[in-house]
Amino acid sequence: MNYQGTLESGEQITVGNHESQTRVHAQSTDSGHRESQDTSFETGPWKATPQLFQTGKGAVLKIEGEETIFLQLQDGALQHLDEEPQLDDAKKVSLHETKDFPESAHMKPMAPMKPMKPMKPL
Numbered sequence: 172m173n174y175q176g177t178l179e180s181g182e183q184i185t186v187g188n189h190e191s192q193t194r195v196h197a198q199s200t201d202s203g204h205r206e207s208q209d210t211s212f213e214t215g216p217w218k219a220t221p222q223l224f225q226t227g228k229g230a231v232l233k234i235e236g237e238e239t240i241f242l243q244l245q246d247g248a249l250q251h252l253d254e255e256p257q258l259d260d261a262k263k264v265s266l267h268e269t270k271d272f273p274e275s276a277h278m279k280p281m282a283p284m285k286p287m288k289p290m291k292p293l
Contacts, residue, residue: 174266176223178230184223184244185269186232191215193234197244210249214240224261231256 173187182199193214198207214236222233229245231252241252 172217173269173271174221175269176264176266178223178225178244178264182230182244182247184230184232186221186234186266188214188217188236191236193217193236193240195232195242195249197247197249199247206247208247208249210242212240212251214238221266223264223266224258225264226256226258226261230264231258231261 173185175183175185177183180199182197185196185198187194191213192211194209194211196207196209198205214234216236218235221235224231224233229243232242232244234240234242239255241254241256243250243252243256
């Protein structure tokens, strides 16, 4: 199952769980330039729907699997937090169910390049 939420900054976060693997995709558009970051890690099956919080420093994603994991999204970068952050002043961002994970999160490999032609001797 996949969930997606949009932060006040316009960044979109998509999180999905397949078997025991959780994937997170963060995408932002800045001045017409699109940036994205993907990460995946072992969580086991989810015990609850992930939660997304808007904070003063960006956002925090809470994932409850075999253990509870917190990811911070700040300046377009995803970072795993070692301890639970203070979320008392954070605003909860609603996540809605989505069918597909973003294309860039599972891009198809490039086609092989054609061999180079031999160079002419000098």
